[in-house]
Amino acid sequence: MPAEIYLNVAVSGLLTGLVYGLMALGLSVVFGVVRVVNFAHGEMMTIAMYLAIELFSAFKLDPLVMMVPIAAVLFALGYIMQLGLINPFINRPEHSQFMLLVAVALIVVNGLLIVFGPDAQSVQTRYAFDSFLLGPLIVDATKIYAGIAAVAVAAVLFAFFRFTLVGKAIRACADNYAGALVVGLDVKRLYALTFGLGAACVGAAGAMMVLLVDVTPQLGPAYTLLAFVIVITGGLGSMPGALLGGVLIGLTEALGGLLFTPSAKSMFAFGLLVLVLLFRPQGILGKRPA
Protein backbone atom coordinates (compact mmCIF):
# COMPACT_ATOMS: atom_id res chain seq x y z
CA MET A 1 0.00 0.00 0.00
CA PRO A 2 1.41 3.42 -0.84
CA ALA A 3 2.36 5.65 2.07
CA GLU A 4 -0.18 8.33 1.04
CA ILE A 5 -3.05 6.00 1.95
CA TYR A 6 -1.74 5.66 5.49
CA LEU A 7 -1.26 9.41 5.71
CA ASN A 8 -4.75 10.07 4.35
CA VAL A 9 -6.33 7.66 6.79
CA ALA A 10 -4.28 9.08 9.66
CA VAL A 11 -5.39 12.65 8.89
CA SER A 12 -9.01 11.59 8.65
CA GLY A 13 -8.67 9.67 11.94
CA LEU A 14 -7.09 12.69 13.56
CA LEU A 15 -9.94 15.00 12.49
CA THR A 16 -12.59 12.53 13.67
CA GLY A 17 -10.54 12.18 16.84
CA LEU A 18 -10.92 15.91 17.53
CA VAL A 19 -14.70 15.52 17.55
CA TYR A 20 -14.32 12.45 19.79
CA GLY A 21 -12.15 14.60 22.01
CA LEU A 22 -14.83 17.29 22.34
CA MET A 23 -17.39 14.64 23.23
CA ALA A 24 -15.07 13.18 25.87
CA LEU A 25 -14.26 16.67 27.14
CA GLY A 26 -17.85 16.94 28.35
CA LEU A 27 -17.54 13.71 30.31
CA SER A 28 -14.20 14.75 31.74
CA VAL A 29 -15.39 18.19 32.89
CA VAL A 30 -18.36 16.66 34.69
CA PHE A 31 -16.23 14.03 36.38
CA GLY A 32 -13.50 16.49 37.29
CA VAL A 33 -15.93 18.79 39.11
CA VAL A 34 -19.03 16.86 40.15
CA ARG A 35 -17.15 13.54 40.64
CA VAL A 36 -20.02 11.68 38.98
CA VAL A 37 -19.40 9.44 36.00
CA ASN A 38 -22.05 10.23 33.44
CA PHE A 39 -23.04 6.83 32.15
CA ALA A 40 -25.63 8.45 29.87
CA HIS A 41 -23.07 10.60 28.05
CA GLY A 42 -23.27 8.96 24.62
CA GLU A 43 -27.03 8.82 24.91
CA MET A 44 -27.13 12.59 25.40
CA MET A 45 -25.04 12.88 22.26
CA THR A 46 -27.58 10.85 20.27
CA ILE A 47 -30.28 13.26 21.46
CA ALA A 48 -28.23 16.09 19.97
CA MET A 49 -27.67 14.09 16.77
CA TYR A 50 -31.39 13.48 16.28
CA LEU A 51 -32.06 17.17 16.96
CA ALA A 52 -29.58 18.06 14.22
CA ILE A 53 -31.13 15.57 11.80
CA GLU A 54 -34.66 16.78 12.46
CA LEU A 55 -33.66 20.43 12.05
CA PHE A 56 -31.92 19.59 8.79
CA SER A 57 -34.69 17.49 7.27
CA ALA A 58 -37.44 19.90 8.34
CA PHE A 59 -35.82 23.32 7.68
CA LYS A 60 -32.59 22.52 5.77
CA LEU A 61 -30.61 24.07 8.59
CA ASP A 62 -26.92 23.21 8.48
CA PRO A 63 -25.81 21.14 11.50
CA LEU A 64 -22.64 23.22 11.89
CA VAL A 65 -24.74 26.37 12.27
CA MET A 66 -27.31 24.64 14.43
CA MET A 67 -24.50 23.51 16.70
CA VAL A 68 -25.03 26.58 18.91
CA PRO A 69 -28.78 26.22 19.58
CA ILE A 70 -28.41 22.44 19.96
CA ALA A 71 -25.65 22.95 22.52
CA ALA A 72 -27.97 25.39 24.32
CA VAL A 73 -30.79 22.82 24.44
CA LEU A 74 -28.42 20.18 25.78
CA PHE A 75 -27.10 22.69 28.32
CA ALA A 76 -30.62 23.15 29.65
CA LEU A 77 -31.15 19.40 29.73
CA GLY A 78 -27.91 18.84 31.64
CA TYR A 79 -28.65 21.69 34.06
CA ILE A 80 -32.07 20.27 34.90
CA MET A 81 -30.76 16.73 35.18
CA GLN A 82 -28.08 17.73 37.65
CA LEU A 83 -30.41 19.87 39.77
CA GLY A 84 -33.33 17.48 39.82
CA LEU A 85 -31.77 14.05 39.61
CA ILE A 86 -28.08 13.89 40.35
CA ASN A 87 -27.54 16.45 43.14
CA PRO A 88 -29.33 14.25 45.72
CA PHE A 89 -26.94 11.44 44.73
CA ILE A 90 -23.70 13.36 45.29
CA ASN A 91 -22.96 11.63 48.59
CA ARG A 92 -24.36 8.23 47.62
CA PRO A 93 -22.02 5.31 46.87
CA GLU A 94 -20.46 5.11 43.43
CA HIS A 95 -22.50 2.15 42.21
CA SER A 96 -25.72 3.88 43.14
CA GLN A 97 -24.82 6.96 41.01
CA PHE A 98 -23.83 4.58 38.25
CA MET A 99 -27.20 2.85 38.34
CA LEU A 100 -29.08 6.14 38.27
CA LEU A 101 -27.36 7.14 35.05
CA VAL A 102 -27.67 3.65 33.57
CA ALA A 103 -31.41 4.05 34.10
CA VAL A 104 -31.39 7.43 32.34
CA ALA A 105 -29.37 5.87 29.49
CA LEU A 106 -31.80 2.98 29.08
CA ILE A 107 -34.74 5.37 28.91
CA VAL A 108 -33.04 7.68 26.38
CA VAL A 109 -31.84 4.91 24.00
CA ASN A 110 -35.16 3.18 23.89
CA GLY A 111 -37.18 6.39 23.93
CA LEU A 112 -35.28 7.42 20.79
CA LEU A 113 -35.88 3.96 19.35
CA ILE A 114 -39.61 4.36 19.87
CA VAL A 115 -39.70 7.87 18.39
CA PHE A 116 -37.25 7.55 15.49
CA GLY A 117 -37.13 3.81 14.81
CA PRO A 118 -34.10 1.57 14.41
CA ASP A 119 -33.09 2.63 10.87
CA ALA A 120 -29.97 4.68 10.30
CA GLN A 121 -30.53 8.33 9.37
CA SER A 122 -28.08 10.81 7.96
CA VAL A 123 -27.66 14.39 6.78
CA GLN A 124 -26.77 15.16 3.16
CA THR A 125 -25.25 18.63 3.11
CA ARG A 126 -24.22 20.45 -0.07
CA TYR A 127 -20.57 19.90 0.80
CA ALA A 128 -20.99 16.23 1.76
CA PHE A 129 -18.83 15.04 -1.15
CA ASP A 130 -16.40 17.97 -1.35
CA SER A 131 -12.79 17.44 -0.54
CA PHE A 132 -9.62 19.48 -0.28
CA LEU A 133 -6.35 18.66 -1.98
CA LEU A 134 -3.44 19.42 0.34
CA GLY A 135 -0.23 18.29 -1.38
CA PRO A 136 -0.48 14.49 -1.54
CA LEU A 137 -3.49 14.45 0.80
CA ILE A 138 -7.17 14.34 -0.05
CA VAL A 139 -9.24 15.37 2.95
CA ASP A 140 -13.04 15.34 3.22
CA ALA A 141 -14.46 18.84 3.66
CA THR A 142 -16.92 17.65 6.30
CA LYS A 143 -14.12 16.24 8.42
CA ILE A 144 -12.10 19.46 8.19
CA TYR A 145 -15.10 21.61 9.14
CA ALA A 146 -16.02 19.27 12.02
CA GLY A 147 -12.44 19.15 13.29
CA ILE A 148 -12.08 22.94 13.22
CA ALA A 149 -15.44 23.41 14.96
CA ALA A 150 -14.42 20.93 17.67
CA VAL A 151 -11.20 22.79 18.36
CA ALA A 152 -13.08 26.11 18.46
CA VAL A 153 -15.64 24.88 20.99
CA ALA A 154 -12.93 23.33 23.14
CA ALA A 155 -11.01 26.63 23.06
CA VAL A 156 -14.10 28.53 24.22
CA LEU A 157 -14.51 26.11 27.10
CA PHE A 158 -10.84 26.38 28.10
CA ALA A 159 -11.11 30.17 28.04
CA PHE A 160 -14.27 30.06 30.14
CA PHE A 161 -12.63 28.02 32.88
CA ARG A 162 -9.40 30.02 32.70
CA PHE A 163 -10.58 33.62 32.46
CA THR A 164 -14.10 34.04 33.85
CA LEU A 165 -15.07 34.36 37.49
CA VAL A 166 -17.71 31.63 37.22
CA GLY A 167 -15.13 29.33 35.66
CA LYS A 168 -12.79 30.07 38.53
CA ALA A 169 -15.58 29.33 41.04
CA ILE A 170 -16.24 25.97 39.37
CA ARG A 171 -12.56 25.10 39.54
CA ALA A 172 -12.63 26.05 43.22
CA CYS A 173 -15.50 23.58 43.80
CA ALA A 174 -13.49 20.88 42.09
CA ASP A 175 -10.36 21.58 44.13
CA ASN A 176 -11.95 21.88 47.54
CA TYR A 177 -15.62 21.15 48.10
CA ALA A 178 -15.72 22.20 51.74
CA GLY A 179 -13.65 25.31 51.03
CA ALA A 180 -16.04 26.33 48.26
CA LEU A 181 -18.97 26.02 50.67
CA VAL A 182 -17.12 28.06 53.31
CA VAL A 183 -16.46 31.01 51.01
CA GLY A 184 -20.16 31.03 50.14
CA LEU A 185 -20.27 29.51 46.68
CA ASP A 186 -23.60 27.99 45.68
CA VAL A 187 -22.07 24.60 44.98
CA LYS A 188 -25.27 22.87 43.88
CA ARG A 189 -25.93 25.53 41.26
CA LEU A 190 -22.32 25.47 40.10
CA TYR A 191 -22.55 21.68 39.76
CA ALA A 192 -25.67 22.10 37.66
CA LEU A 193 -23.86 24.68 35.54
CA THR A 194 -20.94 22.29 35.08
CA PHE A 195 -23.16 19.41 34.09
CA GLY A 196 -24.89 21.78 31.68
CA LEU A 197 -21.53 22.74 30.17
CA GLY A 198 -20.56 19.08 29.83
CA ALA A 199 -23.86 18.40 28.11
CA ALA A 200 -23.36 21.43 25.84
CA CYS A 201 -19.97 20.02 24.77
CA VAL A 202 -21.50 16.71 23.88
CA GLY A 203 -24.36 18.53 22.16
CA ALA A 204 -21.97 20.47 19.94
CA ALA A 205 -19.98 17.28 19.28
CA GLY A 206 -23.22 15.54 18.31
CA ALA A 207 -24.09 18.23 15.79
CA MET A 208 -20.65 17.76 14.18
CA MET A 209 -20.81 14.00 14.34
CA VAL A 210 -23.98 13.78 12.19
CA LEU A 211 -21.79 15.01 9.32
CA LEU A 212 -19.50 12.01 9.75
CA VAL A 213 -21.70 9.04 10.64
CA ASP A 214 -25.23 7.67 10.20
CA VAL A 215 -27.33 7.89 13.35
CA THR A 216 -29.14 5.05 15.09
CA PRO A 217 -30.38 4.98 18.70
CA GLN A 218 -27.88 2.20 19.42
CA LEU A 219 -25.00 4.64 18.89
CA GLY A 220 -25.64 5.96 22.41
CA PRO A 221 -24.10 3.13 24.45
CA ALA A 222 -21.30 2.79 21.90
CA TYR A 223 -20.36 6.46 22.28
CA THR A 224 -20.64 6.30 26.07
CA LEU A 225 -18.07 3.52 26.01
CA LEU A 226 -15.92 5.39 23.52
CA ALA A 227 -16.01 8.51 25.71
CA PHE A 228 -14.91 6.40 28.71
CA VAL A 229 -12.10 4.86 26.73
CA ILE A 230 -10.96 8.34 25.67
CA VAL A 231 -11.06 10.05 29.05
CA ILE A 232 -9.41 7.15 30.82
CA THR A 233 -6.70 7.04 28.18
CA GLY A 234 -6.16 10.78 28.41
CA GLY A 235 -6.68 11.07 32.15
CA LEU A 236 -10.12 11.33 33.81
CA GLY A 237 -10.70 14.93 34.89
CA SER A 238 -7.95 16.41 32.68
CA MET A 239 -9.25 18.69 29.92
CA PRO A 240 -6.22 18.58 27.59
CA GLY A 241 -6.10 14.84 28.31
CA ALA A 242 -9.58 14.37 26.87
CA LEU A 243 -8.62 16.05 23.59
CA LEU A 244 -5.35 14.13 23.37
CA GLY A 245 -7.16 10.88 24.17
CA GLY A 246 -9.74 11.63 21.48
CA VAL A 247 -7.08 12.15 18.83
CA LEU A 248 -5.23 8.99 19.91
CA ILE A 249 -8.37 6.88 19.78
CA GLY A 250 -9.37 8.43 16.44
CA LEU A 251 -5.97 7.52 15.00
CA THR A 252 -5.99 4.02 16.53
CA GLU A 253 -9.43 3.29 15.12
CA ALA A 254 -8.65 4.62 11.67
CA LEU A 255 -5.33 2.80 11.30
CA GLY A 256 -6.67 -0.37 12.96
CA GLY A 257 -9.58 -0.34 10.53
CA LEU A 258 -7.20 0.07 7.59
CA LEU A 259 -4.75 -2.65 8.64
CA PHE A 260 -7.37 -5.21 9.69
CA THR A 261 -11.11 -5.01 9.13
CA PRO A 262 -13.14 -1.83 9.80
CA SER A 263 -15.73 -3.75 11.84
CA ALA A 264 -13.01 -4.70 14.33
CA LYS A 265 -11.75 -1.13 14.76
CA SER A 266 -13.12 -0.55 18.26
CA MET A 267 -11.25 -3.63 19.44
CA PHE A 268 -8.07 -1.61 19.08
CA ALA A 269 -9.52 1.20 21.14
CA PHE A 270 -10.42 -1.27 23.90
CA GLY A 271 -7.00 -2.82 23.66
CA LEU A 272 -5.45 0.61 24.21
CA LEU A 273 -7.78 1.17 27.18
CA VAL A 274 -6.73 -2.08 28.85
CA LEU A 275 -3.06 -1.21 28.42
CA VAL A 276 -3.55 2.28 29.86
CA LEU A 277 -5.59 0.99 32.83
CA LEU A 278 -2.88 -1.48 33.68
CA PHE A 279 0.23 0.56 33.23
CA ARG A 280 -0.90 4.13 33.80
CA PRO A 281 -4.32 3.95 35.46
CA GLN A 282 -4.47 7.71 35.97
CA GLY A 283 -4.25 8.20 32.20
CA ILE A 284 -1.62 9.84 30.05
CA LEU A 285 -2.11 13.39 31.37
CA GLY A 286 -3.96 12.57 34.60
CA LYS A 287 -2.72 13.18 38.09
CA ARG A 288 -2.25 10.21 40.40
CA PRO A 289 -5.22 10.14 42.82
CA ALA A 290 -4.25 10.91 46.39
Added chain:
Amino acid sequence: MSELLLEGVPRRGLILLFALLALLLLLPLVVNDYLVTVLILILYFAYVGQAWNIMMGFAGQLSLGHALYVGLGAYAAAALYVHFGVSPWIGLWVSMAVAAAAGAVIGYLAFRFGVAGVYFAILTIAFGEFARIGFDHWRWVGGSAGFFLPVANYTSNDILSLRGSPTMFYYIVLTLTVAAFILCHVLLRSRAGYYWLAIRESPEAAQALGIDTFRYKMYAVVLSAAMTALGGVLFAFYYNNLFPEQVFHISRSIELILGPIIGGIGTLFGPIIGAFLLTALAETLGEVMRALGVDLPGIKQVFYGICLLVVVVFLPDGIWPPLSRALGLQKKPGEGDKGSR
Protein backbone atom coordinates in the same frame (compact mmCIF):
# COMPACT_ATOMS: atom_id res chain seq x y z
CA MET B 1 -24.02 -29.07 58.02
CA SER B 2 -27.67 -28.58 58.90
CA GLU B 3 -26.59 -26.20 61.66
CA LEU B 4 -24.73 -24.16 59.10
CA LEU B 5 -27.77 -24.15 56.82
CA LEU B 6 -30.36 -23.23 59.41
CA GLU B 7 -28.39 -20.99 61.74
CA GLY B 8 -30.00 -17.61 62.20
CA VAL B 9 -32.97 -18.32 59.94
CA PRO B 10 -36.25 -17.37 61.64
CA ARG B 11 -38.83 -20.18 61.83
CA ARG B 12 -41.38 -18.13 59.95
CA GLY B 13 -38.91 -17.53 57.13
CA LEU B 14 -38.23 -21.25 56.87
CA ILE B 15 -41.91 -22.09 56.55
CA LEU B 16 -42.40 -19.42 53.89
CA LEU B 17 -39.32 -20.67 52.05
CA PHE B 18 -40.55 -24.25 51.90
CA ALA B 19 -44.01 -23.11 50.85
CA LEU B 20 -42.40 -21.13 48.01
CA LEU B 21 -40.29 -24.11 46.97
CA ALA B 22 -43.31 -26.44 46.98
CA LEU B 23 -45.23 -23.91 44.89
CA LEU B 24 -42.37 -23.66 42.36
CA LEU B 25 -42.10 -27.46 42.15
CA LEU B 26 -45.80 -27.89 41.46
CA LEU B 27 -46.42 -24.90 39.19
CA PRO B 28 -45.55 -26.54 35.82
CA LEU B 29 -48.26 -29.14 36.48
CA VAL B 30 -50.98 -26.51 36.47
CA VAL B 31 -49.84 -23.63 34.24
CA ASN B 32 -49.62 -23.57 30.42
CA ASP B 33 -46.47 -23.69 28.28
CA TYR B 34 -46.26 -19.91 27.90
CA LEU B 35 -46.17 -19.38 31.65
CA VAL B 36 -43.52 -22.08 31.99
CA THR B 37 -41.30 -20.13 29.60
CA VAL B 38 -41.86 -16.97 31.66
CA LEU B 39 -40.96 -18.87 34.83
CA ILE B 40 -37.79 -20.16 33.16
CA LEU B 41 -36.84 -16.59 32.36
CA ILE B 42 -37.49 -15.50 35.95
CA LEU B 43 -35.42 -18.33 37.41
CA TYR B 44 -32.65 -17.77 34.88
CA PHE B 45 -32.35 -14.12 35.89
CA ALA B 46 -32.60 -15.05 39.57
CA TYR B 47 -29.74 -17.51 39.10
CA VAL B 48 -27.33 -15.27 37.16
CA GLY B 49 -28.32 -12.36 39.42
CA GLN B 50 -27.35 -14.44 42.42
CA ALA B 51 -24.00 -15.21 40.77
CA TRP B 52 -23.36 -11.51 40.07
CA ASN B 53 -24.40 -10.67 43.61
CA ILE B 54 -21.47 -12.69 45.00
CA MET B 55 -19.10 -10.25 43.33
CA MET B 56 -20.96 -6.98 43.88
CA GLY B 57 -23.23 -7.67 46.83
CA PHE B 58 -20.79 -9.67 48.92
CA ALA B 59 -17.32 -8.56 47.86
CA GLY B 60 -18.24 -5.06 46.63
CA GLN B 61 -16.70 -5.35 43.16
CA LEU B 62 -18.97 -3.78 40.53
CA SER B 63 -18.91 -5.86 37.34
CA LEU B 64 -20.75 -4.46 34.34
CA GLY B 65 -19.43 -7.15 32.01
CA HIS B 66 -21.08 -10.33 33.22
CA ALA B 67 -22.42 -10.98 29.72
CA LEU B 68 -18.83 -12.04 29.00
CA TYR B 69 -19.13 -15.05 31.31
CA VAL B 70 -22.62 -15.93 30.06
CA GLY B 71 -21.31 -15.80 26.50
CA LEU B 72 -18.12 -17.76 27.13
CA GLY B 73 -20.10 -20.45 28.94
CA ALA B 74 -22.72 -20.59 26.21
CA TYR B 75 -20.24 -20.72 23.33
CA ALA B 76 -17.87 -23.23 24.97
CA ALA B 77 -20.55 -25.83 25.69
CA ALA B 78 -22.37 -25.22 22.39
CA ALA B 79 -19.20 -25.46 20.30
CA LEU B 80 -18.15 -28.70 22.00
CA TYR B 81 -21.62 -30.14 21.41
CA VAL B 82 -21.94 -29.08 17.77
CA HIS B 83 -18.39 -29.71 16.60
CA PHE B 84 -17.45 -32.77 18.65
CA GLY B 85 -20.74 -34.16 19.95
CA VAL B 86 -19.64 -33.66 23.57
CA SER B 87 -22.55 -33.85 26.00
CA PRO B 88 -23.35 -30.53 27.68
CA TRP B 89 -22.95 -32.27 31.04
CA ILE B 90 -19.27 -32.60 30.22
CA GLY B 91 -19.15 -29.34 28.30
CA LEU B 92 -20.41 -27.34 31.25
CA TRP B 93 -17.20 -28.08 33.15
CA VAL B 94 -15.23 -26.69 30.24
CA SER B 95 -17.57 -23.68 30.19
CA MET B 96 -17.05 -23.03 33.86
CA ALA B 97 -13.30 -23.46 33.50
CA VAL B 98 -13.13 -21.03 30.55
CA ALA B 99 -15.23 -18.39 32.31
CA ALA B 100 -13.35 -18.85 35.58
CA ALA B 101 -10.09 -18.38 33.70
CA ALA B 102 -11.42 -15.19 32.07
CA GLY B 103 -12.58 -13.96 35.48
CA ALA B 104 -9.18 -14.80 36.95
CA VAL B 105 -7.37 -12.85 34.21
CA ILE B 106 -9.59 -9.77 34.65
CA GLY B 107 -9.43 -10.02 38.44
CA TYR B 108 -5.67 -10.50 38.45
CA LEU B 109 -5.05 -7.55 36.14
CA ALA B 110 -7.43 -5.28 38.04
CA PHE B 111 -6.58 -6.17 41.62
CA ARG B 112 -2.81 -6.46 41.10
CA PHE B 113 -2.66 -3.06 39.42
CA GLY B 114 -5.05 -1.39 41.85
CA VAL B 115 -7.86 -0.78 39.36
CA ALA B 116 -10.94 -0.21 41.51
CA GLY B 117 -14.39 1.37 41.61
CA VAL B 118 -15.56 2.97 38.38
CA TYR B 119 -12.32 2.02 36.64
CA PHE B 120 -12.87 -1.63 37.49
CA ALA B 121 -16.44 -1.48 36.16
CA ILE B 122 -15.20 0.02 32.89
CA LEU B 123 -12.47 -2.62 32.62
CA THR B 124 -15.14 -5.34 32.86
CA ILE B 125 -17.15 -3.60 30.12
CA ALA B 126 -14.04 -3.35 27.96
CA PHE B 127 -13.38 -7.10 28.20
CA GLY B 128 -17.02 -7.85 27.39
CA GLU B 129 -16.91 -5.62 24.32
CA PHE B 130 -13.57 -7.12 23.32
CA ALA B 131 -15.13 -10.58 23.38
CA ARG B 132 -18.22 -9.40 21.49
CA ILE B 133 -16.16 -8.03 18.61
CA GLY B 134 -13.81 -11.01 18.73
CA PHE B 135 -16.64 -13.55 18.47
CA ASP B 136 -18.17 -11.48 15.68
CA HIS B 137 -15.09 -12.32 13.61
CA TRP B 138 -14.55 -15.91 14.76
CA ARG B 139 -15.75 -18.14 11.93
CA TRP B 140 -15.46 -21.46 13.80
CA VAL B 141 -18.38 -20.44 16.01
CA GLY B 142 -20.34 -18.76 13.23
CA GLY B 143 -19.07 -15.18 13.59
CA SER B 144 -21.67 -12.45 13.37
CA ALA B 145 -24.00 -14.73 11.37
CA GLY B 146 -24.71 -16.67 14.55
CA PHE B 147 -24.13 -20.17 15.90
CA PHE B 148 -26.98 -22.68 15.86
CA LEU B 149 -27.65 -25.86 17.76
CA PRO B 150 -29.77 -28.61 16.20
CA VAL B 151 -33.33 -27.75 17.18
CA ALA B 152 -34.82 -29.69 20.06
CA ASN B 153 -37.23 -32.52 19.53
CA TYR B 154 -40.11 -31.62 21.79
CA THR B 155 -41.73 -35.05 21.79
CA SER B 156 -39.09 -36.59 24.03
CA ASN B 157 -36.79 -35.22 26.68
CA ASP B 158 -33.16 -36.15 26.12
CA ILE B 159 -31.65 -34.90 29.32
CA LEU B 160 -28.14 -36.10 28.44
CA SER B 161 -27.97 -33.72 25.47
CA LEU B 162 -30.24 -31.12 27.09
CA ARG B 163 -32.73 -31.44 24.25
CA GLY B 164 -36.30 -31.26 25.40
CA SER B 165 -39.40 -29.44 26.48
CA PRO B 166 -39.53 -26.18 28.43
CA THR B 167 -40.71 -28.14 31.49
CA MET B 168 -37.43 -30.06 31.55
CA PHE B 169 -35.49 -26.79 31.38
CA TYR B 170 -37.72 -25.37 34.08
CA TYR B 171 -36.73 -28.07 36.56
CA ILE B 172 -33.06 -27.75 35.64
CA VAL B 173 -32.98 -24.00 36.15
CA LEU B 174 -35.02 -24.36 39.35
CA THR B 175 -32.42 -26.80 40.67
CA LEU B 176 -29.66 -24.39 39.75
CA THR B 177 -31.40 -21.46 41.43
CA VAL B 178 -32.02 -23.40 44.64
CA ALA B 179 -28.44 -24.68 44.66
CA ALA B 180 -27.06 -21.16 44.14
CA PHE B 181 -29.30 -19.85 46.91
CA ILE B 182 -28.10 -22.49 49.37
CA LEU B 183 -24.48 -21.97 48.33
CA CYS B 184 -24.75 -18.21 48.88
CA HIS B 185 -26.46 -18.73 52.22
CA VAL B 186 -23.63 -20.98 53.37
CA LEU B 187 -20.98 -18.69 51.90
CA LEU B 188 -22.33 -15.68 53.78
CA ARG B 189 -21.83 -17.57 57.04
CA SER B 190 -18.38 -18.83 56.13
CA ARG B 191 -15.02 -17.24 56.73
CA ALA B 192 -14.88 -16.13 53.09
CA GLY B 193 -18.30 -14.49 53.43
CA TYR B 194 -17.26 -12.41 56.42
CA TYR B 195 -14.02 -11.47 54.69
CA TRP B 196 -15.97 -10.38 51.61
CA LEU B 197 -18.31 -8.19 53.65
CA ALA B 198 -15.30 -6.65 55.38
CA ILE B 199 -13.70 -5.92 52.00
CA ARG B 200 -16.96 -4.46 50.69
CA GLU B 201 -17.38 -2.15 53.67
CA SER B 202 -13.77 -0.98 53.80
CA PRO B 203 -10.96 -2.51 51.75
CA GLU B 204 -8.32 -0.61 53.73
CA ALA B 205 -9.64 -1.72 57.13
CA ALA B 206 -9.96 -5.31 55.90
CA GLN B 207 -6.37 -5.27 54.75
CA ALA B 208 -5.22 -3.72 58.01
CA LEU B 209 -6.90 -6.60 59.88
CA GLY B 210 -4.72 -9.04 57.95
CA ILE B 211 -7.25 -10.24 55.36
CA ASP B 212 -5.60 -11.21 52.09
CA THR B 213 -7.93 -8.93 50.11
CA PHE B 214 -6.37 -9.83 46.76
CA ARG B 215 -6.99 -13.53 47.28
CA TYR B 216 -10.57 -13.14 48.50
CA LYS B 217 -11.51 -10.72 45.74
CA MET B 218 -10.10 -13.27 43.28
CA TYR B 219 -12.25 -16.02 44.85
CA ALA B 220 -15.33 -13.86 44.40
CA VAL B 221 -14.62 -13.10 40.73
CA VAL B 222 -13.73 -16.68 39.80
CA LEU B 223 -16.71 -18.20 41.61
CA SER B 224 -19.10 -15.61 40.19
CA ALA B 225 -17.75 -16.12 36.66
CA ALA B 226 -17.99 -19.92 36.85
CA MET B 227 -21.56 -19.80 38.17
CA THR B 228 -22.58 -17.29 35.52
CA ALA B 229 -21.12 -19.58 32.83
CA LEU B 230 -23.53 -22.35 33.89
CA GLY B 231 -26.35 -19.91 33.19
CA GLY B 232 -24.78 -19.41 29.77
CA VAL B 233 -24.76 -23.17 29.04
CA LEU B 234 -28.45 -23.28 29.84
CA PHE B 235 -29.06 -20.20 27.69
CA ALA B 236 -27.36 -21.85 24.68
CA PHE B 237 -29.24 -25.14 24.94
CA TYR B 238 -32.57 -23.52 25.70
CA TYR B 239 -32.55 -20.93 22.91
CA ASN B 240 -30.47 -22.99 20.42
CA ASN B 241 -28.97 -19.91 18.79
CA LEU B 242 -26.16 -17.59 19.78
CA PHE B 243 -25.32 -14.22 18.26
CA PRO B 244 -22.33 -12.26 19.62
CA GLU B 245 -24.32 -9.03 19.19
CA GLN B 246 -26.94 -10.36 21.58
CA VAL B 247 -25.09 -12.65 23.97
CA PHE B 248 -22.11 -10.40 24.71
CA HIS B 249 -23.84 -7.03 24.37
CA ILE B 250 -23.55 -4.61 27.26
CA SER B 251 -27.33 -4.41 27.52
CA ARG B 252 -27.29 -8.13 28.47
CA SER B 253 -24.90 -7.32 31.31
CA ILE B 254 -27.20 -4.56 32.49
CA GLU B 255 -30.33 -6.69 32.20
CA LEU B 256 -28.63 -9.32 34.32
CA ILE B 257 -27.83 -6.98 37.20
CA LEU B 258 -31.21 -5.22 37.33
CA GLY B 259 -32.78 -8.05 39.34
CA PRO B 260 -30.34 -7.98 42.27
CA ILE B 261 -30.23 -4.17 42.28
CA ILE B 262 -33.99 -3.78 42.34
CA GLY B 263 -34.38 -6.66 44.78
CA GLY B 264 -31.55 -5.56 47.04
CA ILE B 265 -27.80 -5.80 46.52
CA GLY B 266 -26.06 -8.17 48.91
CA THR B 267 -29.24 -9.93 50.02
CA LEU B 268 -30.06 -13.57 49.30
CA PHE B 269 -33.64 -12.92 48.25
CA GLY B 270 -32.96 -9.72 46.34
CA PRO B 271 -31.97 -11.39 43.06
CA ILE B 272 -35.01 -13.67 43.22
CA ILE B 273 -37.56 -10.98 44.09
CA GLY B 274 -36.02 -8.58 41.57
CA ALA B 275 -36.03 -11.15 38.75
CA PHE B 276 -39.61 -12.10 39.54
CA LEU B 277 -40.91 -8.53 39.67
CA LEU B 278 -39.06 -7.32 36.56
CA THR B 279 -39.81 -10.30 34.34
CA ALA B 280 -43.40 -10.63 35.44
CA LEU B 281 -44.08 -6.92 34.97
CA ALA B 282 -42.29 -6.81 31.61
CA GLU B 283 -44.24 -9.83 30.33
CA THR B 284 -47.50 -8.29 31.52
CA LEU B 285 -46.58 -5.06 29.78
CA GLY B 286 -45.84 -7.05 26.61
CA GLU B 287 -49.22 -8.75 26.81
CA VAL B 288 -51.03 -5.47 27.33
CA MET B 289 -49.21 -3.92 24.35
CA ARG B 290 -50.10 -6.92 22.19
CA ALA B 291 -53.72 -6.72 23.28
CA LEU B 292 -53.78 -3.03 22.37
CA GLY B 293 -52.17 -3.83 19.05
CA VAL B 294 -49.24 -1.51 19.68
CA ASP B 295 -45.81 -2.61 18.53
CA LEU B 296 -43.04 -0.52 20.09
CA PRO B 297 -39.71 -2.34 20.14
CA GLY B 298 -38.03 -0.32 22.89
CA ILE B 299 -40.91 -0.13 25.33
CA LYS B 300 -39.73 -2.99 27.57
CA GLN B 301 -36.32 -1.35 28.07
CA VAL B 302 -37.89 2.04 28.78
CA PHE B 303 -39.95 0.28 31.40
CA TYR B 304 -36.81 -1.36 32.86
CA GLY B 305 -35.18 2.07 32.93
CA ILE B 306 -38.08 3.63 34.79
CA CYS B 307 -38.18 0.77 37.33
CA LEU B 308 -34.47 1.12 37.92
CA LEU B 309 -34.78 4.90 38.27
CA VAL B 310 -37.62 4.64 40.78
CA VAL B 311 -35.81 2.01 42.85
CA VAL B 312 -32.44 3.78 43.01
CA VAL B 313 -34.10 7.08 43.89
CA PHE B 314 -36.65 5.89 46.45
CA LEU B 315 -35.39 2.51 47.68
CA PRO B 316 -31.59 2.73 47.68
CA ASP B 317 -31.28 -0.64 49.47
CA GLY B 318 -33.70 -2.38 47.09
CA ILE B 319 -37.09 -3.94 47.72
CA TRP B 320 -36.14 -6.90 49.88
CA PRO B 321 -34.85 -5.18 53.08
CA PRO B 322 -38.07 -3.19 53.70
CA LEU B 323 -40.20 -6.11 52.50
CA SER B 324 -38.54 -8.59 54.84
CA ARG B 325 -39.09 -6.22 57.76
CA ALA B 326 -42.73 -5.89 56.79
CA LEU B 327 -43.04 -9.68 56.71
CA GLY B 328 -41.40 -9.83 60.15
CA LEU B 329 -38.51 -11.92 58.82
CA GLN B 330 -35.78 -9.63 59.94
CA LYS B 331 -34.63 -7.89 63.05
CA LYS B 332 -35.22 -4.17 63.16
CA PRO B 333 -32.61 -2.06 61.39
CA GLY B 334 -29.58 -1.49 63.55
CA GLU B 335 -29.68 -4.97 65.08
CA GLY B 336 -27.48 -7.65 63.58
CA ASP B 337 -25.90 -7.55 60.15
CA LYS B 338 -27.72 -5.28 57.77
CA GLY B 339 -29.68 -6.88 54.98
CA SER B 340 -27.83 -10.15 54.81
CA ARG B 341 -30.88 -12.34 54.44
